[in-house]
Amino acid sequence: MSTATPVRTSTMAQALNAALRDAMREDRSVHVLGEDVGALGGVFRITDGLTAEFGRDRCLDTPLAEAGILGTAIGMAMYGLRPVVEMQFDAFAYPAMEQLVSHVAKMRNRTAGKLPLPITIRIPYGGGIGGVEHHSDSSEAYYAQTPGLHVVTPATVGDAYGLLRASIASDDPVVFLEPKRLYWGKDSLDPAAPVEPIGRAVLRRTGSSAVLITYGPSLPVCLEAAEAAKAEGWDLAVLDLRTLVPFDDETVCRVVRSLGRAVVVHEASGFGGTGAEIAARVTERCFHHLAAPVLRVTGFDIPYPPPMLEHHHLPGVDRILDAVARLQWED
């Protein structure tokens, strides 16, 4: 799609930065705004160099007010721009909740299609980085329950680039959840690879015993669990959803039907989490193929814990394997 950035080894943070830069080069209507996105390049450096290259008009340090940022982006989109908003951390997106739910998600619908809002809202989310309170929330369930939003979350360097490009190109608002603890993971990146469309899950690992269904920060944990499971005699598939809304029922159900056993894994608290939707809809659609209930391995139903205790809260390999063990193998 873009010839601007050559194939190279890249961190996820660099891939996101490249996606923003390439989008801004190709389309003058793409504007970035948020707190500290200018000279600092964002606290995670995702917007590094954008103000230098495109000027403050295109990459704007805003005053410190999240509802104001998102509300301003709405107005910019109404005028025909394609804003990309950065929320500094998951929990700091909450002040913008009213703008998000009552306007961003609904504007196209409220206006019978006359005012679509092609806004991308980037939110670094999740834990595992040793952050103090309010820096590690997993807030995807709020967004997934809000009709009118797309909810996208990459787990690999390539998807970070491709899905961010696709999100910016989308004529619908996208909540783009960046798994912040994967920012510094490296992989090779080919920006010229075809851009993945929003809404397609992908099988990251094939397997014959059961499937782990996951997304974002939990993908590497699941892959590790699948590796460890070999020692126990299980051959686990790992499915990366990549997009929570719209949900890829087709791919997910195909895999679940063929294996009959599934565990959903995510970091967010379990109760009312996205895992509940996944488990419920998979069960509705694949009931007769299931040898066991779809189980969930998630964060506990507690406020995100302090950094020194977070590893007890986050789904880890052992907890995943414990769930796999409960998949009624005796049947």
Place this chain on the structure above:
Amino acid sequence: MSTATPVRTSTMAQALNAALRDAMREDRSVHVLGEDVGALGGVFRITDGLTAEFGRDRCLDTPLAEAGILGTAIGMAMYGLRPVVEMQFDAFAYPAMEQLVSHVAKMRNRTAGKLPLPITIRIPYGGGIGGVEHHSDSSEAYYAQTPGLHVVTPATVGDAYGLLRASIASDDPVVFLEPKRLYWGKDSLDPAAPVEPIGRAVLRRTGSSAVLITYGPSLPVCLEAAEAAKAEGWDLAVLDLRTLVPFDDETVCRVVRSLGRAVVVHEASGFGGTGAEIAARVTERCFHHLAAPVLRVTGFDIPYPPPMLEHHHLPGVDRILDAVARLQWED
């Protein structure tokens, strides 16, 4: 519990009003605050007469700012008061989302129990009253996914009184969701009846074929559906959850295990809705007792529609019976 208000026929709105009044009479630390709760008595008249009886000190018309209202209530609770906050409509609670998620839900935990926040947040929710946009949201999924909150929603006149008393008495924050279209429904009310504890579901109708699991505004619809189902030969039980958090696994699972078939019914959009959690956890816990997948009948995954179209969106009797018909009776 209270001798203040005698047994009588009452609307749900009057029962809620009586609960507030009796709580304020019995406990001087109970304070009410919100928009228009004073002279007007609230747009739904739930706080009618409270300022007249208790003065502005105890029932306060605040400036128009929901985060400010909830934030002020937090400070009042820190000082030892027991605030009851009114949010005027579901969608107008969103500006308070940050205060709710980052403080109300977490303060006890953040302070190792030193600063509990016994705040009750009353929110009229749901549709069916012919309201224009932003007046009919069902926002329970946001609250249910937030650890640290209790989420309570009465469906009867008696529960409106009892559960509001229990919520105000609770030392934890409670999001108290009032099904606004049931405000004007009448029933007999005995304020001296023992107060129902938070967290207990109740079987509103026994049945032998399957159970409809529901709460709040959908309870009357489910009871109607159960009545209509007799003509099709189904004897449906109806379970009223009353409290979403903490969830009454015991009662729900007991009923589901005994019947083997269940449909969850609520107004909120289905995707990521509370029904997903209910279906998922029931399936996890009762898998081998299930003759069919737990199905869901919910609002569509769309922004709440305009009043003249809302009846197509809301789960109605026919749509519930269609789901019951899909419960694999042939097996």
Place this chain on the structure above:
Amino acid sequence: MTVLDHRHHTSVPGWRPGATAPRTDPAPLLPDASPVRVLGTPALEKYDPALLRELYRRLVVGRRYNQQATVLTKQGRLAVYPASTGQEACQVAAAMVLGAGDWLFPSYRDTLAVVSRGVDPLEALTLLRGNAHTGYDPRATRTAPLCTPLATQAPHAVGLAHAARLSAEPVVALAMLGDGGTSEGDFHEALNFAAVLQAPVVFLVQNNGYAISVPLTQQSAAPSLAHKAVGYGMPGRLVDGNDAPAVHAVLGEAVERARCGGGPTLVEALTYRLEAHTNADDATRYREDEEVAAWREHDPVLLMERHLRGAGLLDDLLVRQASEEAEALAARMRAEFHSDAELDPMSLFAHVYAEPTPQLREQAAQLAAELAAELAAEAEVQH
């Protein structure tokens, strides 16, 4: 190319050690002690008679519109109507100061401003009738949807104005709010963004004394709402909101300043809501009849008629013409709302996304099947 980078004149430096004075002089930002008035003052003579007559005509038609819409709610033909009766001077002037390329950001009470701006009077009522969310094309009419969540449209106006400025187009955005709305965080954030970005936007606060039942004294302790402007670094202006030429003048000045790169303005118009909050409200619960009566004496339509007649700018013919036009509009409203709106249930699924998701396609199919089954059942009954 870089609009923001090239405006160093507005970037006053931050605080430096040893400095003795604040960054800019606040005096020009503060509103005058008294609200601006034109009617009953010599200033009236400086106004174009044609403009004054046009204001009058729109006021008369606007009043009738408000009245007819309120009647339609009582007949159950509108779901709800928050009348701007008593506030017509603000409504009409707000519409008139804007050019065709400018944008209006109304609140739920500003249907009349939307109509006065040129939107079809019946389409403007769609939301309140209840058959769809927005009845007009916001892009074509450069009029945002009527906004219910308070003050949330203010940042939209800022963002749109900012975008226009970046494109070097001389577009101004006008956001309309109530006194209650100024308490919301979004009001604050919008004004601050506007001032920092020097966005070409005007904020019009119609201070009608109440937010539903809550009087201004319980909403704000400020000397005036216009005084809030200084805290953002923009000028605040106070105007008698029932004096149509005064509102027109103050808003017009603010709009032109914004258009010429002078940045945002906050205008507080002192007015009064003569009717209840909406048809569903009972205003006797929270205000005295005497107060309403006092304001009826200061009615914007009466004031205008009296002063224009006094100045010899209005005669019986013009009065009759305006009244006939008003009646014709009222008749059109009655006729249109006499019959039920056309409704397509399947429209629920249109415009949720650019393309329906697989999930919505499934749900649409479900509804279509239900509707078909209903039709079949009805057909059976008729046989």
Place this chain on the structure above:
Amino acid sequence: MTVLDHRHHTSVPGWRPGATAPRTDPAPLLPDASPVRVLGTPALEKYDPALLRELYRRLVVGRRYNQQATVLTKQGRLAVYPASTGQEACQVAAAMVLGAGDWLFPSYRDTLAVVSRGVDPLEALTLLRGNAHTGYDPRATRTAPLCTPLATQAPHAVGLAHAARLSAEPVVALAMLGDGGTSEGDFHEALNFAAVLQAPVVFLVQNNGYAISVPLTQQSAAPSLAHKAVGYGMPGRLVDGNDAPAVHAVLGEAVERARCGGGPTLVEALTYRLEAHTNADDATRYREDEEVAAWREHDPVLLMERHLRGAGLLDDLLVRQASEEAEALAARMRAEFHSDAELDPMSLFAHVYAEPTPQLREQAAQLAAELAAELAAEAEVQH
């Protein structure tokens, strides 16, 4: 009994038709043109020498505390530390103006104010160490938890002060914020509530010129942040935030006014963050060394030492004593943080609710089983 009903003096009437002036005179609410200063002015002589020496002592200890905490982050003993280096005058004065019954509402940068208020210096660091959320007892110390979400603690301070006032207890709440925090909606809503309720609360904005990387000029276009006060109807005060006795005087006056029923005040203290935003930040990306150097000349600790020495209020002995106390504290911090914190994983489930829900009991049992299995596995390995 009805505190609010009996304060009709503050309830200025709403706008009435025909009125000519705004409701109250804004002049007394506006900050002076120049920030209040004491050091280097004759005013210094009016101050109690004991108070000045106490301020000095706390400044010295405070500076050392900031430095040592920053070092601990570099050693990985603290998760993060947002130093208030350069802002110690504000930190120390804020703590000193409060009585034991008053409440402090600090932000994440105000650990030093918390310590200066009397909270154990190590407990105050618990959040930033990462072993628990809040290390001290907020109720016993009347110090709210360090608040990370910006400006969200401001309405808490208002609510607490309001509740205290209703109980007729002479309690004042002091909320500390940064310049960036003034842009948040919660700041606005808190100030408005405070003024309308006449709550005994003081808002201290430490304007240190930056919100992380964003300079004040991109945060606000106001003449000063103190000018925001007039928009709420409360007095705004501007003070040199690096002049400890000046901050003490201005805050002290505001606290006493609040205590006596005079309502809220907004104080802007002009100061500077000498270190990066936190240890994780790289300040060279957004500010010049010269700017930092200029502010080092205006260092609150140096200023105080220089002026007190000049006035003959400080001698080598006092300087050495302060320095020794500071070193002793630093040594205690190093010692305490040398070893790892004691941690109980099961504490995750404590204090989510008054009583754990059935769901949490299940989850706690799961974690307990996992921990037991881990222990067993470890034991096996050791055999």
